[in-house]
Amino acid sequence: MGRWSIKKNSKVDELDKSNIVVSKTAKEKMLQGSAWMTIGSIFSRILGAVYIIPWYGWFGADKLQANALYTKGYTVYSMFLMIAISGIPSAVAKQVAHYNAQNEYAVGRRLFKKSLLLMIIIGILCALLMWISAPFISQGDANLVPVYRSLAVALTVIPVMSLTRGFFQGYQDMFPSAMSQLLEQIVRIIYMLAATFFIMRVLKENYVMGVVHSTFAAFIGALGGLFILVAYYFRQKRQMDQLVLQSSNRLQVSDGHIIKEVLYESIPFIIIGVSTTLYNLIDQFTFQPVMQRFSVLNLRQINDWFALFAGNANKLIMITISLASAMAITVIPLLSEAYTKRDKEQIATQINDALELFLIVMLPCSLGMAAVAKPLYVIFYTYDHTGIFILSFASYIALPIGLFMVLSSLLQGVYQNKIAIKYFVIGLIVKMIVQIPLIIFLKGFGPLLATGIGMLVSNLLMLRFFYLHFGINAARIMRRFDGLLFFALLMFGVTLGVVQLSNLLFNPNSRIQSLIVLLLAAAIGGYVYIYLCLKTRIADKILGAKVAGLRRRLRIK
Template sequence: MTAGSIFSRILGAIYIIPWRLMFGILLYYQANALYVQGYNVYSFFLIISIAGIPSAIAKQVAHYNALNEYNVGVTLYKKGMLLAAVTGIICALILYFGAPLLMLTNNNDANIIPVMHSLAWAVLIIPIMSVTRGYFQGYQDMAPSAISQFTEQLARVAYMLLMTYLIMRVFHGSWVSAVSQSTFAAFIGAVFGIAILGVYYFKRRDYYRELRENSNNDVHVNSSRLYREILQQAVPFIILGAGITIFQLIDQLTFFKLMDFFRGYSNFVLNELYTIFAGNANKLIMITISLSSALAVTVVPLLSEAHTHHDTNSVRKEITNGMLMFEFVMLPASLGMAAVAGPIYRVFYGNDNNAFSANILSFSSIIAISFGIFTVASAIMQGIGQNKRAVKYFIIGTIVKILTQAPLIYFFGTFGPLISSGLGFMVANYLIFRSLNHQYHLNLALAAKKTNRILLYSILTYLAALIMVWIENRLIGRFVNVYNSKISLIITIVAALVGGFVYIYCTLKTRLADQILGSKVAKLRTFLKIK
């Protein structure tokens, strides 16, 4: 599941290189601004339509399977499918017919209407696919979900690149049509994702049938109770799962109006600025967030089990382990990306020697740490059954985001939304961990000691990568243009390898990696001949 998520994120970032080239430098920022605005609204409606039902299905199916009540799990899946189909239809209709209204709250850009229409088709069927993934996960069968997720992304990227090429390069059509087809690719990807799940189900249907035939059949749950169980589990997932998306929607609804009011920029310039921080930088930082949070939330099942058995010591241990695992990956990844922000931005988004774009990405990389902490912290709260409390803390963080948005945009311009998002998530994170510490008396001294070492080695990684970028710019710059995308790729790879080696060496040499990831990393130390 972690691998599927990471590869999907990477693929979701790499596609931007050929996609950008097809639009050209003049149209790319306008096209990407429209794409991002449409996708933010779509993501919000998708989260509502899915409503956390897959996670609820997975949890409840696993619960009944553990009781050898496989028939109840099947009934639960069917009810979940019906619920997902209904919510998908409702949200798709709202997205399709409400597109003109959404346009009025979204910078009054009529171009967004066909984009919303194309995305409505994906909202129609993705909830069904997601529930099916949850059903497989309830059997602890992660391969179908992971492979369908990657296949979905692969099909989506292939379709959007093909259609963009045909519209822009072959038929010389409208860039708005190209963006609309690029967003319609979400529907195409979902069709392929469902097909993969269908193949897996037919391969394993005899196994599932045998489990159902040998069920105890002692538990009989009526429909109303099943729906209640699903919704009780699902509703908090809507708010917490949409946390980052909600903050992005606040930016989308306020950035254009506030920047126009405070700075008086043209719509063309505002689209470019919005694309830089909400589109370009966001795609890259989400890779580090998904990587680090996916690794950290693997402790949640263990945490949930310990909570069920009222094992306070184990709960305390797993909370600490989860956060340290997150920090172990997120801190060096964020600081490393900040160090190579200039060249890596040019790799993905073209020959841009504007320091502003690199500074936005560098700053976003640091702010992303607070995003990732919230992802892990909210998962921990759900693991110990404190969904309502987590939602309350997130709402407080959202209020902070809304109250600080205007003044921070006034003083810091395009950096303002990033700062307000960071403040909002930091407040929510502080409240969550204050609550966890109050309940479980976390060993903060031990956690702080390891965190400080991770931070120290991450800063060394940052300095090593930054120095390598500087050296390469000076050496290579004597012969070629360092702002070229291909040259920037070489600079990025070398700097990342040097910085990465510094971090790996420090954590292996001091045995910090062993303490956080386990004794198996000793094999890597032996391979690298580090004593």
Template sequence: MSEESKANQPKTTHVNSEAEAHQKMVRGSAWMTAGSLFSRVLGAIYIIPWVIWMGADYTQGNALYAKGYNIYSFFLLIAIGGIPSAISKQLSEYNAMNEYAVGQRLFKRGLLLTSAFGIVGAIILWFGAGAISTAFGGYDANLIPVLHALAIALVILPSMSLTRGFFQGYQQMAPSAISQFVEQVFRVIYMLGATYFIMRVAHGDWVDAVTQSTFAAFVGAAASFLLLGWYYFRKRPELNALAAQSENQLVIPVWQLFRDIIIQAIPFIVIDTATTVFNLLDQATFQPMMRLIFHLGTKQIDTLYAYFAFNANKLVMIIVSLASAIAVTVVPILSESLASHNMRNIRKQLEDSIILFLFIMIPGALGMAAVAQPLNTLFYSYDQIGTLILQISAFTAIALGFFTVISALMQGLSRNRDIIRYYLIGLLVKIIIQFPCIYFLSTAGPLVATAIGMMVASLMAMYDLEVNFGIRYVKLLPKINRILVYSILTYATARLVVYGLNFILNEHSKTQSFLIVALAVIAGGAVYVYLALRSRMADLMIGTKAAGLRRKLRIK
């Protein structure tokens, strides 16, 4: 081999490594995006019949559902303890060192931990329901049975989530994505069946309907866990073969495995609960602040709370789930690069992650803002306040999604203490500006305060990545500018379609609102896809498939 060939070899290896890592990220993101998107869409679509069957009590039902789920989400994340994300990260590191056997032992010990955490969390939530209700917004007798129903789901959800983390550690995203969708299908089937029977057949109480709707979380989790178990036993021969050819240089005692899991999990607990803590802060402060500032009654405040905490949140979480999908995918890939000390790969993966997020999130958020009025009518009812809150939520969702991704990047690179510090600073900002935001912006105040707090934390994390890993944001500006221009054109197209069709169709009708949403989404989406393909921007996201799409669509 010539000297010239030898000199070129490492560079080729670097390029191949980068290309492989990029493909892994895109492929993994595609699976997780599909799973998250389908499950979130299904989780939003059920609202249409649910609202109809709940009748006049649907707004109160939405508020009660949101209150219960905020508390449950916090307990769930504490019970899971960040263990799935931590184990996904550790597995990637051990697998990169060819220590598959250690990673599999880690998973089995993790199952014991999550089972224990789930049982303890369920007991606390069940027996402490009254005190917990009082702590978050004042005692509410209707909230007690809802928390009892959700406590049952806590028993199995941590172990189910851990199993998803196990597959993600092997960068096998399909089991996680499919199980998410299955979980949502069974949850929605039970929820709608129970609600229809209670409200339409038995003519029962709306609180019972909400209670059974929340118990559906257990039904969905059980179905998902069974599917993941089937995947695991199907892949056991492959897993055993990997364990058999391990280096076996690492000998780690059981107590140390437990300690490592908990130490790795603590940062994930703090960051994974970030959104839930912000929501709980809104739940605890919105009612007293609104009563103090505007002198409203409890029912009026609950209705306004439902606008942003349930109605808008259910819809914007569809697009935020796209950010979550990218976050879940990138953690094990970054951990693998960090374990091999490949700084060039790390920098490329960081830049790809940010661009991939913006490429999906910005047009998604602006598109939802453009169709907010017919979308709100379709899922709930024609309501100008509801439409305004949904529009604001769509824009603020960009900050929420960006924090999700940037915190995942920091955790994947073991910058755990730093991202926790930045998050706590962001939370402090939220606490400080919560009252002024509610005073000046009323119902939109909590959303704006959350967005500002999240952006403060995200900007600090971005600076950290620039200083420590050499990420070059200036290099990303041309791509970001293109995404912004294309997204604004997408927004304008969809908004014009909505505006024009409102003259022809009845904007108060759910059926005709569906037609308006569908046509506006098709028109706006077509503009964005065309611009992304023609400018070759889509090539960065889907690789060689973009060229095939251009040929089929005859785009030069």
């Protein structure tokens, strides 16, 4: 792709000029990087949600039980995965960008190679730990043990894959990560669906075996994602070698210092990276005992409730949350570069740009999903009155979760790691305080609301810190927030109106007819939002002058 720029230097003249790219502005890099990561994340999440339609149906009467088992397995696996990855990929992206900004490409390359060996060792150790501890963390559910062990195998591959993604992100090249993410999901789903169909429909086996092979698909998908990264690395190796040759080589950094530096920088990424997983773990280990103690529901009914909010709703809202994740990943190397250059004005500008980009994308996505919750839920899971309301409620909670991801990444990008961890811990404590009473009174809605409250507290503290220490333009952000929220609410009203009117013409229990309603409502609501953003020129201010072309094509004056 030839995306990397080479800095002016006496050695540059010796290089192939065709590989030299004119440097983009920080905002252009952020928008382009966010675009690639958003494309990869969105398609990956959509694929990860679409597979549920046939997968869910093949389990028949055990579909909610299967989804509860699958969700519990992945929640614990996510914790082990975060430990295995150790925050090192994000730390490597940050440090590679830091050294590249100083024209020390050779140090960044050496950092990647040393970290690679470290990740292989950590991945194997974590895989063994999860395998051995499976019976002790299963909460007495024997069905969870083989699920945990099938996921443990993936820990041997995914850390290496994630580290390689981080290396490319350090160059602000998000294309390999996006494509790797997409291929990983495609390969995983192909295996998952093929195995589940064969086990449940051909062999007529127990649903537990179907879930075990569904979770083992994480290992198969990781092999696919790693393959494309390795191929891209060798494709770009000549250009990267040239960058190494023209390095300043002024820094003398020992291998021991490199490893120590990466581990130190990875600690906050570990803690922040497991933030949503810790929230989910609290839900998993409190919901069942609290419901057994304070309700008359049996274990199967409690698992059904758990599947509705932790499995069904969570899988769909992660589509919108993945947008925030994509923005967060993009902004860290850029902020690290500006921080290294001590460019305070650029730091403030990038923070403002990142927050405004979050608002213009996440507000309509979250409110839009809440508006189309009914047809969306029917398409993926068939009609369930409670499930629809939980999805609608969870869509609003996606906003504070997504904002937390962006804000915590911004703090890490400017080396305010302790602050990010401190505010996360405060939010987590708030979550734990309100969790049990909210479960008692609101059942499946309780854990979602507790998560929203905890994340909101963390977000307010982080925003206050940025305002006091980095001079962000709070007045400008609030003006744009007011405008975008107004447009998003108008879109929400129009979209919800289309859904309600469509119920008079279409059967709300039909998947095909619900798909028609969803497409119609999303198209009309989406056009209303885009029209308002383009008409008022707020899109130009946030996304740049290039959106003027879209305005011309839509004939908006």
